[in-house]
Amino acid sequence: MGAQPPFSRSPQCGHVLLGARRIDDPPDSGVRCVSTFVGRREAGHRERQEAVGEVISLADRRRQRAGSRPEGPAPRPVLYYDLTCPFSYLALERADRLLHRVRWRPTCADALHRGDPWAGPAGGRAREAAERRAAKLRLPLVWPPNHPGAEQGAMRAAHHAAELGRGGEFALAAVRLAFCGGFDLDDPEVLAEAAAAAGIPLDDCLRAARDPALDAPALRAARWLLAAGADRLPVVRLGRVIYSGEQGVAQAAAMSRTPVRRRALG
Secondary structure (H helix, E strand, O other), X not given: OOOOOOOOOOOOOOEEEEOOOOOOOOOOOOOOEEEEEEEEEEEOOEEEEEEEEEEEEHHHHHHHHHHHOOOOOOOOOEEEEOOOOHHHHHHHHHHHHHOOOOEEEEOOHHHHHOOOOOOHHHHXXXXXXXXXXXXXXXXXXXXXXXXXXXXXXXXXXXHHHHHOOOHHHHHHHHHHHHHOOOOOOOOHHHHHHHHHHHOOOHHHHHHHHOOHHHHHHHHHHHHHHXXXXXXXXXXXXXXXXXXXXXXXXXXXXXXXXXXXXXXXXX
């Protein structure tokens, strides 16, 4: 899971003695500063006061900083998924309720994992984990007979749907057909059902499914996530933070609801 950015710890006292202005406070920042003077010394009947620091009001500082950085909307979340991934299915079922204005990015799981993540003993353990998680969420989970199967056509169609602004509708219809109905997503009739649910013209959807050039975006997305430190799908990117795994949807939703945390997402 992507590491969350650290938060600065707020001092508990009302004022802080500073020897110099912090570098993130510009000279015209408007922070109220009161100089304090100690150490009177006489030299040649002249008195000199030596400034040793500045006292600032933390309440004034917080008000000023809040005013200089108006609170805007939360960063728009990006959800990376693979239609062959049951954890992506579980995330998609919840993403539209928990997150707002999601961008949908079909992503090649094999490229992220550098191989088939469902092969061998590790794949068996992953299936068991998916079944336990589905039971906890009270969602059905049916394994397609040929899972994970070669479903490049469906992933291409998913990219086409996202380009049309119907990525969420298509992806959710497709994973429900796969993991609730056990259907093969590369079957043209099944793709037609997903396209109809998403409101996409059927001919365009099937044409996209046959276009190998549409494999590239899913591969690029996987390589970007790999470089960013993601280790599994689905992934939610929120601003500068990424959350790997199905539970990342809830974590990202919690992060986006808190104003202070939203600013940390930058």
